[in-house]
Amino acid sequence: MSNMAFYFGKLVDIFPLFLKGLVMTAEIAFISLVTCTFFGLILGIFRSGRNIILKRIVGVYVAFVRGTPFVVQIFIVFFIFPEWGIQLEAFPAALLAMTIMGSGFICEIIAGGIDSIPRGQWEAAASSGLTTVQQLRFVVVPQAMKTILPPMVGQFVLLIKDTSVVSVIGVMELTRVGWITVVRIPEGLMVFSLVGILYFSISYPLIILSNYLEKRMAVSN
16 A cells, blocks of 8 residues: 555656647647538548549549558658658657648548538539539538537547547657556556546537537537
């Protein structure tokens, strides 16, 4: 019991390092969520469009992202890209890998939402003289948001948890801090319970939002 108290005291002393890891995790999560949403929206529009070539190219991209482990994608960005002349530090490499992975999943959510809108809505918008971009902006996407928002917020939660994987290339986020701490405090349950609590603290608001949106959309339907 005295050992547990000693280890807990050591963990309290190291806690500021965990807060730094939490900030790094939040930075990676926030930036990657913005970039994933932006590129996922563009890819989703291409995926649901009528251009067969673009649809197939995006389809191959999505299949690769969804069919390979995220850690493999990180290794490709961090270790293989330099052989092609693209040298990245750990932090930007983590952001790029998160963007590549996240945009593939969000692309499918966006495409599914757009495809759920009846063709009659497109035709009505086109007959009103709207361009394709205007049809998407003013008619299709606003209606598709009911289908898109709940799973997208859920995907955001998964992306936050996936930031733990970037520790494999040395990014000092929460999981990396946890592994470093375990070397000094051999109480893995105590250390990674703290890591889990801190991850939960930034994921839980999105979980609440996702549940709220699902109920709100269900009522509106």
